Amino acid sequence: MDEHTDQTRKPRADAVRNRERVLEAAKAVFNAGGPEASLEAVAKRAGVGIGTLYRHFPTREDLFEAVYRREVEQLSEFAEQLKNAKDPVDALRRWLCSGVEFVATKKGMVAALALAVQSGSELHAFSFERLTKAIGSLLDRAAAAGAMRADVSPEDLLRAFFGMCYMHDQPGWQSSVLRMLDVFVDGLRVQPVVKAKVRAAAKPAKPAAKRKR
Amino acid sequence: MDEHTDQTRKPRADAVRNRERVLEAAKAVFNAGGPEASLEAVAKRAGVGIGTLYRHFPTREDLFEAVYRREVEQLSEFAEQLKNAKDPVDALRRWLCSGVEFVATKKGMVAALALAVQSGSELHAFSFERLTKAIGSLLDRAAAAGAMRADVSPEDLLRAFFGMCYMHDQPGWQSSVLRMLDVFVDGLRVQPVVKAKVRAAAKPAKPAAKRKR
DNA sequence: TTGTTAAGCGGAGGCTCCCTCCGTATCTTC
């Protein structure tokens, strides 16, 4: 805030402008061509040199994160809203569906998810944390209400979700994923007595379901 | 038409030898470095020119398929054996678990799965068909026994499975996937009365039963 | 205004990998 005490210069106008341009170009290019798109194409579209792109976003991941930060936030906020839904299980289901919607709309969104899911690094903690918390709150509420098993972590769910969306470039993927998520959420429900018994016998070797959260 | 005397010459010895060498090298390289590994590295390891590699396996996918054909077959046969299991739902569960095992053992196996799942092309029909049939038989049996919902296609399941395995390079992925599969299979079970009603309109087989709930 | 200076710029260049093409070498057959 106070710029006289600390010796920081005002950031250069061209730098700010270029950063914005790159972001915009990246958004367009990634949404169209997916996360594998050429960074040189992004630079060209932005009308800057490749060096400039790399200075602003040293890695492809940095760029992804910057581009999809808003989307992640939206998704996260939507989870917040769903906290007030009556049926907590259905809330989760709806959140997942809207996630699918995101992926469908913005092809590059998968990149953001991949990032959130795959890299445990500090750098990209943002997306991961936001989404984990979003899911976590939904899961917790459902579990607290006794409507859902409690041995599944938000991370697990996030990964499963991402995994299913990963096939987002095949025909019919969307309805397939929705169907699978439906099944999945059903599986998450707390099972009625009879089945609980059956299941207990049915799965002998499952490594300790460690619950963290 | 004319001279059918001996249409097929004996294949050249060096060609056969080289093909084998490439396969072996590819197996090693893919298992170690994953499906993205450089094909030139494979050629070098095999001690052949890059051209030779490409002649035998025109695409990366062809190579994957050749390398993991055996694994796919094993997986497929295991499904056959499971047909005799008492509990059909548990059979499915066990099959999926063994799939996870495969992925864990052979890093490149994901490539084979990706292939089977992603490319609808005729060329790579082999893995896809084998696995689809394998899953299909398990699903059918369970559905016939009335133990499992019938609106999930083998393709769906295969994709979901692959998706979950896709994160196979993170710490703890294996137990996470096992947990998720467990949930998933639970979701596949035919639900008790109350829910069964909701789902009464479920469609039988493969095509995207666009169920809306 | 003008000068100083650091921040920022661009893109050449070195690298890896992809895949094709074709002159040469080798194997099979007669």
Place this chain on the structure above:
DNA sequence: GAAGATACGGAGGGAGCCTCCGCTTAACAA
């Protein structure tokens, strides 16, 4: 053997990645 068919290797052109560094330009001070 000789003739042909078949296979071999790797050069080469293309595309991307990323780094590096000389030049440009905006911010600030005088």
